[in-house]
Amino acid sequence: MKLFWTPASPFTRKVSVAAKEIGLWDKIEIIQTKWPLSWGYETVQFTAGLAENNPVARIPTLVTDAGHPLGCSTLACQHLDRLSGGRLSGPDPDRMWSLYAIADGLIEAQILMRAEHLRPSEYRMESFLQKQRDRITRCFDAIEARADELQTKKDGNLPNLAEITVGIAASYQDWREWLEDFRPGRPSLSNWYESFRMRPSMQTSEPAETPEA
């Protein structure tokens, strides 16, 4: 497998953490992608091979051993789940996916804010940023209300894809200075995250800025 990757992308990190949890990370050729900061608002020069493999030209793109590009983090994680015999989706997939969808929609709001921040300032809309902040608040509140579904602790069982996605969303919220602390008013999520973030899969995939060229 090949993974078009960068450590700054929380969508990409889902694939990295999933692969590490099931022991397949070392079987994947990691291709560091480079992105000029204008990626959010114009066509940029893509890292060699990215657009040729996946015309959507975004990351993550996981190319399977059979050569099929999966240019969507959900589909890439599901491929890894199939390879693991379903160990990442668990016994109640509908319930798991419904929590996953909330955390994934939260990450989408984070990335939309990132792209808006990268626009030239005269094209930036405060109301758009506020729309995403409102979405993030609603999603973290909903996750707190479902915190009994967050079971995996530091030394526990394999986490499912919902837990992985919640953990990455929380970590991204900590990383970017323009995002607020998710902890106030959410004690159950905060408590779970303190343990979850210590997993080796999380510790070895901490976010870092993407090379620009």
Add this chain to the structure above:
Amino acid sequence: MKLFWTPASPFTRKVSVAAKEIGLWDKIEIIQTKWPLSWGYETVQFTAGLAENNPVARIPTLVTDAGHPLGCSTLACQHLDRLSGGRLSGPDPDRMWSLYAIADGLIEAQILMRAEHLRPSEYRMESFLQKQRDRITRCFDAIEARADELQTKKDGNLPNLAEITVGIAASYQDWREWLEDFRPGRPSLSNWYESFRMRPSMQTSEPAETPEA
């Protein structure tokens, strides 16, 4: 099941067409959502029940019979696929999902253009629109190159989710006057689409504008 819906949304139409193809459309309570045209750049008043069921507050949101909200069109289609015994994913899922991901990324570019067009004109970036046009061109070209995977004709077997998504992307391209004709230079896709668009599932889910209030 309940589906928060509007006929203008191609992401939502994927769920509608999938449900119609497997004969479950009549089992779903359809909730028409309303969206002020400012939805693209500010928090708006949501249709009753939408944000309560799904904090991401977007469509489609499919609420399963067990009460789990699936607020992502891919996850909603996969739920329907499981209910159908896998009839919508077919014998080679990785290959199918890799084509699906291209068509889905194309639809995302269409919707990003729609949202950009809805911004007040002084906040609109031509380079952002061009980025999406470039993505759409690359994706349609890649689909044309893989047109041998588009098998389902008007009276043929059940289509898979990649075909449904390609058909909806092509239809949306025809619907919006600011999107170009996808046909020139793509004879195989064009020929397939002429037949596919006549399916009852497509004919009874034609796009129409969303009520604003």
